[in-house]
Amino acid sequence: MRTLPLFAIALGLTVGFVLPAFFPSLRGSSQAGTALRLSLEDTFERSDVVVEGRVHSATSGEDAEGLIYTDWVLRADRSYWGEVGETFTVRLPGGVLSTGKGMVVPGMPRLTVGEDVVLFLGEESPMGMRLPTGLSQGKFRIVTSTSGDRTAIQTGEHVSLITARNTRTADGLDMLDYADLVARLEAMRQDRLTREVPPILVDREPAGGAATGVK
């Protein structure tokens, strides 16, 4: 899988005209904080659903054409875009069936039952899938540090945070104060509400039958 770094696109549009004359490879800014803000906004604007919650359960299945997917059921705490109910089911490609057959899509962010996440999801495909916007950029994992502060990080599911200080703006793509993230998403939501009506999303029944859960 190959993705376009979303914030690179945004940067290229906004500040790319300053230095490239001297450095053709330069498309970004010295202001990493600017990059982060653009990234998050771009991710938000491109999303059909932005929802926060705890991953409650997962069930894999196979559609009529042979595509293996997993329905991830979220206990939704809140939504930043798109009206969702108490539970919200996200169908992502990939998973493992009881037959031992599975599918993986390199680059796709993974969810784990029990983790707290903010998901930025694209439009639903005809097969009912919603892909994370910008793939790994469309998932924040919410973790609590030893000091009790909550932080949102974009990273693999096997990682949790223990400390986070000082260089976070420079390393912004990876890490945000949770409170910052929530505040900014709320501001983006209110801004977008002046232009658009968020979709109302009806939860679907997750796949059932012969499929088994994935861990």
Added chain:
Amino acid sequence: MGMNKTHRPGRRGMGAALKFVAFMGIAASVMAHVRLRYSSTGAPLAWENPENISLVIQSDGSDDIGDGSHETAIRNAIDAWNSASGSRARIVESMANRSRRDWQTNNVHLVVFDENNSSGYFSGGSSIVAITPVTFFTDGRIIDADVIFNGKNFGFSTSGEIGKFDIQDVAAHELGHLLGLDHSGVCGATMYPYVDPIVILHRSLALDDQRGMRHLYPTGSFARISGKITRAGSGEVVPGAHVAARDGDGHIAAAILSDANGDFVLQGLDSGSYEVIVDPLDQPVSSSNLGGGQAIYTNFESKVLGTIAATQGQVAGMGTHTVGDDVSIQLGRVADDYPIRGVRGTVNNMIVRGSGLVAGSTLECSDPGIAIQNLSWNATFVTFEAVIPAGTPLGHADLIVTNPSGDTDFLVGGIQITPPDPQVTGVSPALGDAEGGTAVTITGSNFRSGLRVVVGNRIYRDGDTGGCVVQDSSTITLTTDDTIAGNHDVVVIDPTGVEGRRTNSFNVVVTPELETVFPMVGTLAGGTTINLTGNHFVEGTVVTIDGAIQANLVIDSPTRMRVITESGIPGGPYVLRVESPSGGFAESAFTFVDAPDPRITMVTPDASDMSGGQTVAVLGSGFGDNTRVFFGVDPRTGVGGSMASTEFIDGGQVRTVTPASSVGTTAVMAMDMETGQVSTLEAGFTYTGQEPVDGGGGSCAAVIVPGPPSWKRIIGGGGWILLALILGVWHSRMVLRPAVRAGF
């Protein structure tokens, strides 16, 4: 899952970068390179029979590519992986099932361009350029993988068009996934997770990618280097540490991640001495770019572990090395395009983003022959010049940054040293036959052994039978294979992926074929539209009648063109010749007569019932006693239709009675039965009414009894035109040659 381990904050707390610790519980051995895994068990994925992995390039191709060059690009990408030294894996293109699009099915492995989100992966404003779903069994066997390009949201190119993605570059990356590789932390690797338009350096595999193949599918036993990473002080192991080996040139020879126990084994090395380094996998590649199945720690310093000799077939043990806490300096960001290209024999302006890049820091290249100068430190980025001598070995080198406190970070494999672009200045001859066999000499500069030449849909690889020969750095020779027609770019692709191109420099021409010429008679005043059908009508085709060039020529498609005649000398049939730019030609006949062509301007009424019998006035000019009206002919060939009874009123009008027909709009043609001159009004008349409907179910519910055939039907097809000509044109001065003759 296991317990959540914690770690005390680093002493360099003010500058601490990302501080993570992993949930443990995955004891899988993490060997060389980053492999795709079944995340629940960590089982690595691989093909059971890698010697013959069938792949089908779906025949619809890309909406962006009209000349089939996407197939060439994909084949070049296949070739890159098949050529990895020490690998048993071979992707074998299958020409069967090329029309299938059911990539979900396990028994066909497709490369497909999805132009309308039929895959479901590219809904809305998707940012996915291409994707490769891999199907496996939980024991690790890959049973299917398909590459899907997002043609809906992105443009693709094989010729460096601005804003489009290079198909060969993207395909090379996706095929790495298909083979079982995950993303790589080596910035210059083909498996680097990000791509930008026009980037082509991932076309060529980095050594890291090739070592991945040696690890998954080795042909033999290679040199290995093992060791263990632990944390200074606590002695805790460091899982997921990015360990890399630099060869004697300071270039990246292999990279791996340490396993859950902090152990690493660098695989697939050639014998030699290596400097081994460790670096946290944070930016620009991080664990978010990797599949599951392994823990990734990033809260430690970058460090040189030492230098060690490795021997073929043996494991050189480095023992345990400790790393300190994370530091406040970091090099490399997702926003940078990697690898950064450094051209041999030039001074290269470069910029690298990061953090803590403060004045007083130093920047070096791991290749000691490359000097770094004119640095400008800007905290979050540094600009500099890299002076790369002409003789610098090719490959990927690291950048090494050290701040005034002595903290250091590596950008692993961030610079790719390439030769200058090949330059193609001449292609001789510039013309060839589609059947091939043309000996071509390409002149230019910077030609190196191992290169490929692409002409149209054909690849010529240096040294292969039927390939090309690099005679010297300025001359390549080859003999063409059969090639699709068209004026093609000649592209020279260096083994590093950089290319030189001469646009529209080799014209592959096939001999045109003529099927129909309609009409074959026109007024000497000129202005008659002749419709020609056949094959291989290409840009630059010339049509002559009796040697006179017919300048007013429109090529609608390779199978259809139109000529509006110049004025001519009465007589004929003259030779009508269709000649391709290369001189191949086909011939038919055309006659000029000393009378104006008939011309239909209006049919009134222009619609009536399908049962026929409607009296219709046909208005226009040039009508005579011999004018007859036809309904339903093919206006391009004159074939088909029915002649209607026709009554001559005056030169501007004939009256006719419609024959029965099926429902629909048809052409109306007026023909002078003596001379053969015609005028056709496309969509001139509409038959209305209701078609008889099959009662449904029965296999032979109705048998339609045909009416008595017209004389036109009796002689069939277009032959009646010929008959009309023979009847009307008695004064032929030369033998009519309706049969098409071809020559070259």
